[in-house]
Amino acid sequence: MGSLFDFMLPELKSPMTGATTDALMGFIHIVSFIILAGVTIAMIYFAIKYRRRSEDDETPLITHNNKLEITWSVIPLLLVFVVFGWGYKGWLNLKTVPDNAYEIHVSAYKWGWTFKYENGAQVGNEVHVPAGRPIKLVMQSQDVLHSFFVPDYRIKQDVLPNRYTYVWFQADETGESQVFCTEYCGTSHSNMLAKVIVHTENDFEAWLEEQGTGGGGTPEERGEQLVGLQGCASCHSMDGSDGIGPTWQGLWGKERNFESAASVSADENYIRESILNPSAKIVEGYQNQMVSYEGRLSDDDISDIIAYIKTLEE
C-alpha cells in the first residue's frame, strides 16, 4: 500500500518542507481507500444478496437509526479534524521561514523567471542554491499572476504583481529540480519552466562569485547572456523559427511592417523602443503580448543586446 502511494509522489528533495505533506497524503489515501472499499463492497454485496426475486417482494420498513447515523457522522468528523490539524501543522511549517534563510529575489514575467542574488547577480530560468541551507524566495510578478511550484519540494505560491509573496525550502542533496508556473498566464504558460540547481556550499559560493563580477566579455557576449537571463528567448528565436514574437535572425537593418504604424528599418532606436515600449509598434501577424522592460534593463544592457542582435545574420 505504502509503495503504491509513493509512486504517486515525486521523490522528496526538501524534507523540511515536504515531510508532513507526504505523511499526510499517505494517511488520507489509506483511510480513504479503506472507506471507499468498505462502501463499494457493501453496495455490491447488498445488490447481490437483496436482488429482486419477484415483483411482489416485500421490503421491511426501516426509516432511520439514530445511533448508526450519529456514529457515522461523528467518526468522519473526528477524522477530518485530525486531517485539518495535521494539514495546518504542515502548512504553518511552510509559512514559517527559518531565520537563517538565504534570500533570493524572484521576478516572474510572461513567460519566464529572473532570480536576483544579493551581490547583484541575475540569472534567468535557473536558480542556483546551496545544499543544506534554507532558501527564502521573495517573489513579485511584472505582469499577470504566476505561481511558483516545485513538486520535489512540495511548495507552491502565487506570484502577484502588486505585492511580495514568499516561499522557502531546503534541499539537502545536490541535484536539479523542476520548477513550473501553475497559475495560467497565457500563450507560453506551459513553457514557463525553470530549474532549481543545488550545489554544495563551496560550489555555490564560487558560482555566485563568478556571476557577481558580471561575467566580463565583449558586449556581444554580455548581450547573449542577457537574452538568456531575461527570457527574451522564450518568445524570440535566434534561428529564424517562428515564435510568439518575431525571430531575431536577420532582424538588424531589415524593413519592418507594422499593424498600425509606418514601416521603419530595424535600427538602434527601433529596437530600443521595442524593448522599452513594446506596444508602440506591433509587427504584422503578431499579437501585442510583450511587457515593457523599462526598469529591468539598463541602457548599457540594451546596448549589449543590440550588439548581440547585430551578430544574428541570416
Add this chain to the structure above:
Amino acid sequence: MANHSTSHPTHVQHHFVDADQQFDSAKMGMWVFLVNEILFFGGLFCAYIVYRSWYPELFTEAALELNTFWGAVNTVVLIGSSLTVAMAIRSVQKDQIKGLKINLLITIALAIVFMVIKGFEYSHKFHLGIFPGEFYTFEGLEHAKAPIFFSIYYMLTGVHALHVLIGIGLIYWIYRRAVRGDFSSEYYTPVEITGLYWHLVDLIWIFLFPLLYLIE
C-alpha cells in the same frame, strides 16, 4: 381540462387555485428577487468596505468632493417617493383609483427629480475631470488611489440610478394599467410588487447616502 377556468376571476392564472394563492406567490417571488438585489448591491458594498478599510484617509478626503446638501435632498426626495408608493397601495386597497393614479404620478415626478439632481452631480464631477477609473484627470486630490474611490462611487450610484430608471418605467407601466382600469381592491398584485421594488431602491439609497456623502 375544458372547465378549468370556471369560478376563476379573469386575473387568476389557470395554475393557481385562487386569487390569494396567486397574490401570495407573486409577493413571495418578489421577495426572493429582492434577496437577489440585496446581494447584487452587496458585492459593491463589499468592495466599498474592503477599500475603505484599506484606505480610510482616502475616503475621508474624497468624500469632500461630494455635495452633502444635494445628497441629503435626494434622500428626502426618495423617502417622499417611497411614501407616495405606500399611499398608492393604500389607495388601491380602498378602491380609490384616482388616489392611486395621483400617487403614482407624484412618485414618477419625484423619481425624475432624483435623476435630475443626480445628473447635475455627475456633470459637475465630469467638469472637474472626476471620471471613473483610468479616465480620471482631477488634480485636487493627492491620494494615489483616488480614482478607485470614484470608481466605487460611480458603480454604486450608477447601478442605483439604473434601478431608479427601471423603477420609473415600471411605475409608469402600472400607471397606464391603472388608467385602463385593471386594478381594484380585489386585484392589485402588480402595484404591490412594484411598490416592493421601489422601496428596495429607497432602502439601498438610505445606506448609500451616509456611506458616500457623510464621511468626515
Add this chain to the structure above:
Amino acid sequence: MATAEVSNTKTLKVKRFKPSEDPKSTFLTEEKGLWAWLTTVDHKKIGLMYLGSVTFFFLLGGILALLLRTELLTPAKTFIEADTYNQFFTLHGAIMVFFVLVPSIPAALGNFVLPMQLGAKDVAFPRLNLASFYIYVIGAIFTFIALANNGLDTGWTFYTPYSTDSSSSVIWVTLGVFILGFSSILTGTNFITTIHKMRAPGITWGKLPLNIWALYATSIIQVLATPVLAITLLLLTMERFLGIGIFDPAMGGDPVLFQHFFWFYSHPAVYIMIVPGFGIISEVITTFSKKHIFGYWAIALSSLAIAFIGFLVWGHHMFTSGQSAVATTVFSFLTFLVGIPTGIKILNWVATLYKGSIEMKTPMLYVFIFLFLFSIGGFTGIMLGSLAADIHLHDTYYVVAHFHYVMMGGTLIALLAGLHYWWPKMTGKMYNEFQAKIGAALIFIGFNMTFLPQFIMGSQGMPRRYYNYIDQFTIFHQTSTIGSYILGVGFLLIAFYLLRSLFSGEKAGSNPWGSRGLEWQATSPPDLHNFDHTPVIINGPYDYHKPMEEFQLGLADVHHNGHEPSHAAKAAAEEVTN
C-alpha cells in the same frame, strides 16, 4: 381500507384516480408545432427545450474536450497551436460550467419533474420560466459572438489582471455569463415560490420527495450566490471598458479581491451543480430498492446544510493565492465541515439498499456508478481541503481529476440516472435496456481511464492548463486520452439509443418502475396540465409498505382545480376505494 384521520384537520373527500395506460391527449399531442413550443409556458416543454439546449452545449463542450485530449497525446505540439489550445480549454470550462452543469438538472429535469412531484399544474410563474429559457439563449448568443470574434483565452475563472489585459473577447463572454446568471436566478426564484405555495393537499414538508428538498437547497444557493457573480462580472466588464481599477493591479487594485468575489459565487455554484444530483439519487435508489429511504431527514437537511456551509468555504480555492493566513486557516477548517453532510448522504444511500428488493435497471446502475465515483471525488476533496497537501496539489491535474470526479462522476452521472429514470415519463417510450447497460459500462470504463491517471500525474506535479508537458508525463496523458475516446463513444451510444427509442421504442406504462412518487401517477407522457384531478397525498413518497392505491388519490368533488396549499399541511383524506 381505513379512513385516514388526523386531529385538527378538515376532511377532504377523495377518490382513486388510476392513471390511464393509454392516454388520449398528452402535453406532446396538444399545442403542437414549432411556434407553440417556442411560446409555450408549460414547464414540461420548457424543461425539454432546456434538455435539448443542454445536450447541444454538452456536445460542443465534449468535442472541445476530445480535441484538448488529442492535443495532449504528445508532449509538444500535436495538431493545434498553443493559443488555440488555451481558447479550447477556456471554452470547454465555461461551456460545461455555465451552459451545461448549472442548468442541467434544475432547469431541464427539475423543470419537468418539480411541479409534477408537487401535484401542481405548473411552476408558480410560468412566463418567467419561459423568459429564463430565452435569457439562457441570449447568453448563449453572446458567447457565440465571442467565439466568432477572437474567442476567449482567460480560463473560465477570468482571473485578473490576465482577463483585463487579454486581447480576446472577454467582454462578450462576461456579458453572456452575466445574462445567463439571470436565467439561473429566475429558475431559483420560481422553484422556491413553487415549493412553498403550490403543493397539492397533503404534501407536508415531511412528505416532500427528497428531489424537491435538493432542488429547494439548490434554488436557495442560486438566489443567494448568482447576484454576486453578476456584480463581479459587471465590475470586470467595467474594468475593461473604463479601467475602474478595483481588481486591476496596474490601476492600484487588488487581484486577490477578484478571486474572493469570483469564488463567492463559483464555489456555491459547485453545489448548484451537485445538490440536485443528490435528489435524483434519492429518488432512483428507493424506487429500484422498493424500499423506504434510510434517514429521510438526515438526507433532506444535509442538502440544506451543504447549501449553507457551501457559502463559507470559497477561499479553499485560494490557499496559494496570497490571502491572509487567518483566512486560509478558517477556510480550511470550514471546508472539512462541508464533507460531513456529504458523507452522511452517501452512507444513508448505501443503508437504503440493506434488505431492499434491488433491481439493477440502468438508472440504478448509474446510481452505483455515482456512489463509487462521487466517493472518490469526495475523498480527494478532503485531500485538497487539507492545507499542506493542497499547497502541493493546487492547480495540478490532481485538482482537474478531482473536480471531474465530482462534476462528471457526480452531477453528470446523476443526470444520466435521472434521464434514464424519467425518460419513459417524458417521452412515453422505453429505451433498449441492453444497449443502455453497455453504454453505462463504456462510460464507467472510459471515465476512470481518463481521470484516474490524472490523479497520479497531478500528484507527481503536472500543472493544469499546460499545452506542452515534460516527457515523464507522456504515458499518463496518453492513457487519459484513450479513455476520453471511450467516454465519447459511450455518450454517442447513449444518444443513439435514446433517439432511437423515440421512434421505435416500446410504449412505456404510466409507472414502469413501480415507484411511489407522485410524478408516476400521471400518464406517460403526462397530460398538458399534469393531472386530470387534484392529487391528494396521505403517504410519504417512499412508503413502499403501503399499497399503490393509496398513492392514486385525488379530490373527488372539485374536479378541475382546488389545490389548497395553505391548508395542505392539514389535509387528511377520506378514502373512496373503487
Add this chain to the structure above:
Amino acid sequence: MSGNSHENHHHVSTAGQLWAVGTALLILTIITVVLAKFVTIPAPFDIITAISIAVVKAGLVAAFFMNLYWDTKFNAMLLLMAVAFFMLMVLITLLDTLYRVDVVPSF
C-alpha cells in the same frame, strides 16, 4: 378560505401611519446629516452612528412601507437571510484583506 384569510394577507395601513413613518424618516435624515456635519464624533463611532441610523430607517421602510410587520414572517426571514449572507461575505472577505502582512524585501 379566501373569506377569512383575506384580512390577514392584505393589511391596509392608515394614512396617518404612513405619514408618521415618512416623517420619522425625514427627521432621522436630518439628524444624521447634522451629526455628520456639525458634531464631531470620535473615529469609529461616527460610522457606527451613521450606520445605526440608516439601519433604523431601513427597518422602518421594510416594516411599514414594505408591510413586513403585518406580512407573513417568511418574507421577513428572506430579507434577514439576504442581509446575513451579505454580512458573511463581507466578514469573511475582511478576514483576508485586514490580515495580510506583506513581506517587505530586505534589499
